[in-house]
Amino acid sequence: MIKKILIANRGEIACRIIKACKEMKIRTVAVYSEVDSNSPHVLMADQAVDIGPANPLESYLNFDKIIKAAKDTNSEAIHPGYGFLSENGDFAQHVQDSGLIFIGPDPGTIKSMGDKAESKQMMIKAGVPTIPGSDGELTGNIDAIARDIGYPLMVKAAAGGGGKGMRVVKHSDDLESAIDAAKNEARNSFGNDTLILEKFLDNPRHIEVQILGDKKGNIVHLYERECSIQRRHQKIIEESPSPAITNKLRNEMGKAAVKAAKAANYSNAGTVEFLYQNGDFYFLEMNTRLQVEHGITEMVCGIDIVKWQIRVAEGEPLDFSQKDVKQRGHAIECRVYAEDPSRDFLPTPGLIRKMILPEGSGIRNDVGVSEGQEITSDYDPLLAKVVVLDSCRNSAIDRMDYALSNFVILGLITNQPFLRDIMNNDSFRKAQFSTNFIEDNFQDWDFDLIPPEVLAVALLGTKSVSTSKKSRASRDPHSPWSNRGGWRQGV
Numbered sequence: 001m002i003k004k005i006l007i008a009n010r011g012e013i014a015c016r017i018i019k020a021c022k023e024m025k026i027r028t029v030a031v032y033s034e035v036d037s038n039s040p041h042v043l044m045a046d047q048a049v050d051i052g053p054a055n056p057l058e059s060y061l062n063f064d065k066i067i068k069a070a071k072d073t074n075s076e077a078i079h080p081g082y083g084f085l086s087e088n089g090d091f092a093q094h095v096q097d098s099g100l101i102f103i104g105p106d107p108g109t110i111k112s113m114g115d116k117a118e119s120k121q122m123m124i125k126a127g128v129p130t131i132p133g134s135d136g137e138l139t140g141n142i143d144a145i146a147r148d149i150g151y152p153l154m155v156k157a158a159a160g161g162g163g164k165g166m167r168v169v170k171h172s173d174d175l176e177s178a179i180d181a182a183k184n185e186a187r188n189s190f191g192n193d194t195l196i197l198e199k200f201l202d203n204p205r206h207i208e209v210q211i212l213g214d215k216k217g218n219i220v221h222l223y224e225r226e227c228s229i230q231r232r233h234q235k236i237i238e239e240s241p242s243p244a245i246t247n248k249l250r251n252e253m254g255k256a257a258v259k260a261a262k263a264a265n266y267s268n269a270g271t272v273e274f275l276y277q278n279g280d281f282y283f284l285e286m287n288t289r290l291q292v293e294h295g296i297t298e299m300v301c302g303i304d305i306v307k308w309q310i311r312v313a314e315g316e317p318l319d320f321s322q323k324d325v326k327q328r329g330h331a332i333e334c335r336v337y338a339e340d341p342s343r344d345f346l347p348t349p350g351l352i353r354k355m356i357l358p359e360g361s362g363i364r365n366d367v368g369v370s371e372g373q374e375i376t377s378d379y380d381p382l383l384a385k386v387v388v389l390d391s392c393r394n395s396a397i398d399r400m401d402y403a404l405s406n407f408v409i410l411g412l413i414t415n416q417p418f419l420r421d422i423m424n425n426d427s428f429r430k431a432q433f434s435t436n437f438i439e440d441n442f443q444d445w446d447f448d449l450i451p452p453e454v455l456a457v458a459l460l461g462t463k464s465v466s467t468s469k470k471s472r473a474s475r476d477p478h479s480p481w482s483n484r485g486g487w488r489q490g491v
Contacts, residue, residue, distance in 0.1 A: 009081030012368030014041035133198030157186035163233030209257035350412035
């Protein structure tokens with residue numbers, strides 16, 4: 001049995017993992033950069049190790065420092081969370097070669113699923129529906145391949161994710177320049193400029209299926225999540241079940257996800273992502289890690305995914321089968337970011353002067369920040385996730401609106417009012433949306449000030465916190481704050 005785990009991450013997900021470990025009576029080790037020394041995950045863990053400067057390359061992305069911290073603290077395993085090194089097959093291999101347990105899938109699986117060309121070939125062979133396009137790495141007569149696929153099409157980097165190295169091409173005249181731009185961005189972002197071509201789906205929904213497998217070959221799916229509400233390929237609202245699909249299609253997608261996982265010899269937690277349009281679904285990619293939005297699956301299925309990640313890593317087989325997994329109720333998650341939606345989601349780092357979390361039946365808060373903490377532009381802007389569960393979708397939407405109305409963060413602008421407006425949008429409530437929802441409905445959205453009565457209540461007991469610290473440009477190559485403009489301080 002694992003007795004001590006080092007969490008190679010920060011923020012909300014580090015706190016989430018630490019909570020699961022505490023319930024399992026497992027000791028925890030946090031790692032932190034110099035700007036995170038007083039962060040909640042550091043204070044929650046049994047031990048904490050300073051791994052260097054804010055620059056992720058010198059801290060959270062540094063193999064040697066993380067392995068050394070694990071060894072120095074007599075940790076037996078490393079949990080990577082999501083982001084940073086969670087989908088780095090070389091890191092997973094390095095962990096195993098160091099005599100430690102990597103809480104995640106096999107390094108070879110991570111590498112093969114991280115290559116979009118290789119993973120697509122694997123899915124085609126396994127009989128999983130894929131988007132029409134090149135079968136693998138883009139070579140040969142590219143113009144002819146593009147004509148066969150048909151315009152519009154998508155030029156896509158084979159490595160990485162997060163919308164990097166992707167270009168929509170509507171006309172043949174634009175193909176060459178799109179390929180050059182995608183190659184450049186992919187090379188700079190991932191060190192790999194391999195591309196694939198796919199048919200561009202102009203109005204799809206983004207639906208993913210959570211899978212869980214043990215080391216004995218048992219794999220189950222924990223049903224689907226609707227992830228279509230996103231901006232710049234970044235999800236901001238997720239829900240389960242998806243309101244777009246029938247039970248018949250739900251079962252088909254679940255079976256396809258399990259088939260994909262078996263083809264990849266998958267163990268531990270993972271997610272198979274699909275695009276859905278006009279009654280058909282297509283494999284998009286497999287995320288070989290814990291997803292940000294895993295909480296809504298936990299709410300509707302009653303299964304603690306993080307705990308099962310640890311149990312599987314210990315060699316424990318799943319103690320339930322597919323017939324035992326049921327969806328109950330409807331769950332919604334909203335991601336609260338330090339950003340201003342009225343200014344093209346411009347980052348808003350600053351000091352959290354006051355924070356009030358919503359309370360009540362069916363409300364879950366996954367939070368990685370605290371009052372008095374400076375939110376810098378060094379890392380991802382996610383502050384918290386608000387998750388609700390209710391008996392049906394309409395009731396869940398109402399509960400989320402209530403929760404968001406009682407979620408207050410003072411000191412910096414967040415997207416919380418924007419999230420509330422989505423909850424009250426007619427198209428959202430009718431489930432009539434695609435991945436283009438925000439672009440189609442909120443192009444001219446403007447920031448509404450927090451009502452004075454809310455501010456008055458929140459400011460009672462507010463700490464006096466200095467706001468003299470200077471902002472810094474992001475040094476995280478994967479951060480949406482990279483190479484962006486300045487910021488403004490809120491109330």
